[in-house]
Amino acid sequence: MGLILADDILARELQEVQHEVDAAFDSLLPVPQDSRRTLIEAMRYAAIGGGKRVRPLLLTAVASMHGVSRESAIRTACAVEAIHVYSLIHDDLPCMDDDDLRHGKPTVHQAFDEATAVLAGDSLHALAFEIIAAPETSTDPFVRSELVYTLAIASGYNGMAGGQMMDMAAEVEELDLHTITRLQQLKTGALLGAAVELGAILGRVPREGRALLRNYARDIGLAFQIADDLLDHDGDEQKAGKALRKDFEQGKQTFVSVLGPDRAREQAEALIEQAIGHLSAYGKEADLLRAVARFVVERDR
Amino acid sequence: MGLILADDILARELQEVQHEVDAAFDSLLPVPQDSRRTLIEAMRYAAIGGGKRVRPLLLTAVASMHGVSRESAIRTACAVEAIHVYSLIHDDLPCMDDDDLRHGKPTVHQAFDEATAVLAGDSLHALAFEIIAAPETSTDPFVRSELVYTLAIASGYNGMAGGQMMDMAAEVEELDLHTITRLQQLKTGALLGAAVELGAILGRVPREGRALLRNYARDIGLAFQIADDLLDHDGDEQKAGKALRKDFEQGKQTFVSVLGPDRAREQAEALIEQAIGHLSAYGKEADLLRAVARFVVERDR
Numbered sequence: 119m120g121l122i123l124a125d126d127i128l129a130r131e132l133q134e135v136q137h138e139v140d141a142a143f144d145s146l147l148p149v150p151q152d153s154r155r156t157l158i159e160a161m162r163y164a165a166i167g168g169g170k171r172v173r174p175l176l177l178t179a180v181a182s183m184h185g186v187s188r189e190s191a192i193r194t195a196c197a198v199e200a201i202h203v204y205s206l207i208h209d210d211l212p213c214m215d216d217d218d219l220r221h222g223k224p225t226v227h228q229a230f231d232e233a234t235a236v237l238a239g240d241s242l243h244a245l246a247f248e249i250i251a252a253p254e255t256s257t258d259p260f261v262r263s264e265l266v267y268t269l270a271i272a273s274g275y276n277g278m279a280g281g282q283m284m285d286m287a288a289e290v291e292e293l294d295l296h297t298i299t300r301l302q303q304l305k306t307g308a309l310l311g312a313a314v315e316l317g318a319i320l321g322r323v324p325r326e327g328r329a330l331l332r333n334y335a336r337d338i339g340l341a342f343q344i345a346d347d348l349l350d351h352d353g354d355e356q357k358a359g360k361a362l363r364k365d366f367e368q369g370k371q372t373f374v375s376v377l378g379p380d381r382a383r384e385q386a387e388a389l390i391e392q393a394i395g396h397l398s399a400y401g402k403e404a405d406l407l408r409a410v411a412r413f414v415v416e417r418d419r
Numbered sequence: 420m421g422l423i424l425a426d427d428i429l430a431r432e433l434q435e436v437q438h439e440v441d442a443a444f445d446s447l448l449p450v451p452q453d454s455r456r457t458l459i460e461a462m463r464y465a466a467i468g469g470g471k472r473v474r475p476l477l478l479t480a481v482a483s484m485h486g487v488s489r490e491s492a493i494r495t496a497c498a499v500e501a502i503h504v505y506s507l508i509h510d511d512l513p514c515m516d517d518d519d520l521r522h523g524k525p526t527v528h529q530a531f532d533e534a535t536a537v538l539a540g541d542s543l544h545a546l547a548f549e550i551i552a553a554p555e556t557s558t559d560p561f562v563r564s565e566l567v568y569t570l571a572i573a574s575g576y577n578g579m580a581g582g583q584m585m586d587m588a589a590e591v592e593e594l595d596l597h598t599i600t601r602l603q604q605l606k607t608g609a610l611l612g613a614a615v616e617l618g619a620i621l622g623r624v625p626r627e628g629r630a631l632l633r634n635y636a637r638d639i640g641l642a643f644q645i646a647d648d649l650l651d652h653d654g655d656e657q658k659a660g661k662a663l664r665k666d667f668e669q670g671k672q673t674f675v676s677v678l679g680p681d682r683a684r685e686q687a688e689a690l691i692e693q694a695i696g697h698l699s700a701y702g703k704e705a706d707l708l709r710a711v712a713r714f715v716v717e718r719d720r
Contacts, residue, residue: 152598153592236515259563271549283457
């Protein structure tokens, strides 16, 4: 797997979540016998068997701390992951980042074609909301509509899509550290934060209690992005399964270009300690979340 | 306006809905003072001031038959219209239908660029779910989650996106009338049906009562598509505000190519009579829906 694992519980849990998310997508995406076949095959190609499943891991970890059924947690995790996967498909398009490789295999528009990639992304986006609005996810309609509302904001122009737009502007504008932080809080932080928050919503954690978990998510989100920038700067393309050093070659400002690799690494480690600090109200039941926090900066892909 | 209007109520109502939807989008999409500015400007460019607003008209007509507040109806109508507008932005992309004109002005990827068009579509897609999951749309969380579930299915691979995929296949495959009907029921029928159904959900019409309205929507959806095919076959590009005769030039099968223009027109008229027949349980309160049914085949753009 090429991961430096913080501990055994994390390794086992990560494998379990990967398996469950794959199985859930497999049953959510039956292949129809009409001309939509290729569309669903493209959705399956992107959604099944790829990715680290960090967001599902975060969501299920928070959900299990609050006694949520595994089925509810995995369905909701699939919704968040469907949003993540759709965003990767669209970000990889020729008119966006123009990437040929993702998770070590051809991107969707390479394996299929561009039109199919646009529609597969759009269909995964819709699927996310279909999954969490269904009674199978939670019998409580208030929980379902809270899940939808939180995920929709994290996905749209005040979240991930807005961050991607700022990121495109970063290729041509000079950005300071404050702006890069804000950009990354939207581009990757919003969905990581939503993963944690959706787990807490399923667990009926009141809004005040969710604030601590959101702070945890905000800190690991930034640390995660710094780790990604470091990976882009000095990682191994083989292990990463995608092209690296693109940001550097395009002269794009990142945490590493602004802070330098050493200060960036220190900053990521400080954020992880801060993230773990937000969990001080929890006992052993939050050990998995603590392990996840360390994992996000130690991963090498 | 270039419309042949069935009656005065319809003309007044259509204008009113157009005005209210524009005003709602204007307040839902404030332009931020950061590098997301262009993204929100592109969303506004596509969402405000264009289109006939047939879906909002249908939704508000059904909602007002069932005593729904105007604010709830217009917010929900904006959600359905946001899905419609996002689908037009993506369908117009060079890798899809490659259109330069929409509602008489340059398409989003022409007025901005392709990457902005992809993200503006994605952001409108997310916005739709954000709007209807918000308590401002309905204080009843059951209503909110029903709205989301119904709209998500209509938008995804079992609805609009699936229909668009079948439509792309129609450019290279021979299709029979049954398959064209199925394709169009997904591509345009699903979202028109959702507009009617969302109005009924807001009005707490039970599932059985919604079936009649769904049948009405299914019939006018097909009639609407036949009218669109006829427009593509012998319409005026100036009035339509978009390129016509593309389907014919690409040798794509449509209702008109399979049935011929005369039988297609007869078929559309029969569907409208059938649609109006589904409303026989309603009295004068359904007169607007009856007028809408006639309007969809008489429009010339």
